[in-house]
Amino acid sequence: MRKKISLLVAACLMTTASLAGAETLINGAGATFPYPLYSKWFSEYAKIDKSVKFNYQSIGSGGGVKQITAQTVDFGASDAFLSDKELAAAPAKLLHIPTVMGAVVVTYNIPGVSKGLKLKVDDVADIFLGKITKWNDKRIADDNPGVSLPDKAIIVVHRSDGSGTTSIFTDFLSGVSNEWQTKVGQGKSVKWPVGLGGKGNEGVAGQVKTTQFTIGYVELAYAFENKLPFATLKNKAGSWVEPSIKTTSAAAAAAIKNMPVDYRISLVNQPAKDAYPIVGFTWLLVYQDQKDKVKGKKLVEFLNWSLHKGQKMAAPMLYAPLPESVVKMVEKTIQGIK
Numbered sequence: 001m002r003k004k005i006s007l008l009v010a011a012c013l014m015t016t017a018s019l020a021g022a023e024t025l026i027n028g029a030g031a032t033f034p035y036p037l038y039s040k041w042f043s044e045y046a047k048i049d050k051s052v053k054f055n056y057q058s059i060g061s062g063g064g065v066k067q068i069t070a071q072t073v074d075f076g077a078s079d080a081f082l083s084d085k086e087l088a089a090a091p092a093k094l095l096h097i098p099t100v101m102g103a104v105v106v107t108y109n110i111p112g113v114s115k116g117l118k119l120k121v122d123d124v125a126d127i128f129l130g131k132i133t134k135w136n137d138k139r140i141a142d143d144n145p146g147v148s149l150p151d152k153a154i155i156v157v158h159r160s161d162g163s164g165t166t167s168i169f170t171d172f173l174s175g176v177s178n179e180w181q182t183k184v185g186q187g188k189s190v191k192w193p194v195g196l197g198g199k200g201n202e203g204v205a206g207q208v209k210t211t212q213f214t215i216g217y218v219e220l221a222y223a224f225e226n227k228l229p230f231a232t233l234k235n236k237a238g239s240w241v242e243p244s245i246k247t248t249s250a251a252a253a254a255a256i257k258n259m260p261v262d263y264r265i266s267l268v269n270q271p272a273k274d275a276y277p278i279v280g281f282t283w284l285l286v287y288q289d290q291k292d293k294v295k296g297k298k299l300v301e302f303l304n305w306s307l308h309k310g311q312k313m314a315a316p317m318l319y320a321p322l323p324e325s326v327v328k329m330v331e332k333t334i335q336g337i338k
Contacts (some may be wrong), residue, residue: 062162
């Protein structure tokens with residue numbers, strides 16, 4: 001009898017030990033824009049807290065919004081903030097947690113032009129409207145003296161999925177072109193006037209890299225990763241500006257003076273002299289009231305880590321860290337997660 005009791009106690013202790021060491025799986029889905037950085041974060045955080053594992057599906061912001069609204073994931077990710085209508089459709093209060101900022105670059109594949117292409121922002125709009133159709137169009141050539149531009153048709157590449165990168169890019173285009181705003185507008189998915197579709201930032205980068213005479217838009221890190229050139233753009237202040245951590249931060253600095261408490265703000269077309277014109281926050285979408293206490297606690301711990309130690313990993317991966325004033329705001333928001 002004593003032997004049976006001892007075996008039963010031992011079995012219970014083993015079960016308790018295995019439960020104590022059990023892994024908490026936190027599922028997320030959404031934006032491809034920050035995926036390179038998020039992958040790094042999840043990998044590094046697993047070394048700090050071995051009891052938690054993150055499973056993230058890089059399916060585009062549109063998919064992330066749908067999944068968090070349907071509560072099929074523990075967090076969503078989007079580079080487009082939710083509209084009042086989208087927030088109202090959620091079953092409970094959703095919070096926007098800004099994580100980093102990034103630049104959307106206009107990338108291209110022109111044989112013989114490996115770097116240095118300059119484009120006025122209204123010309124970018126007209127290319128994506130299908131009004132400028134040749135690479136040697138006078139409007140492009142005049143801004144690029146000495147550059148051998150081919151007499152070839154421009155092939156536009158855009159996103160085929162619901163995309164926060166598209167939301168940022170079309171927000172920018174709507175701000176520089178009345179025709180774009182009227183005919184196409186801004187959103188995660190739009191009816192493109194011309195071009196080929198690619199899924200995710202990866203898909204657009206792949207299309208541009210493998211197809212000559214193309215032009216597309218991707219997050220800066222994807223351009224570097226794929227060794228793709230990107231255009232220098234003339235910003236709202238009339239300066240020619242390249243995308244970088246510095247010019248991304250300059251855009252944010254001009255905008256965050258008016259930062260709303262829910263962080264739903266556009267950073268495109270800021271008036272600062274050194275501001276790159278196509279910049280955006282990327283957000284994690286988290287329910288304020290967490291149904292699963294264990295997952296909720298682990299998620300809050302990760303969010304606090306990402307807000308401090310995680311920020312140090314942003315710049316080396318070509319994302320701009322959050323301004324200190326925003327960090328302080330987000331700290332309070334995270335404290336409010338129950």
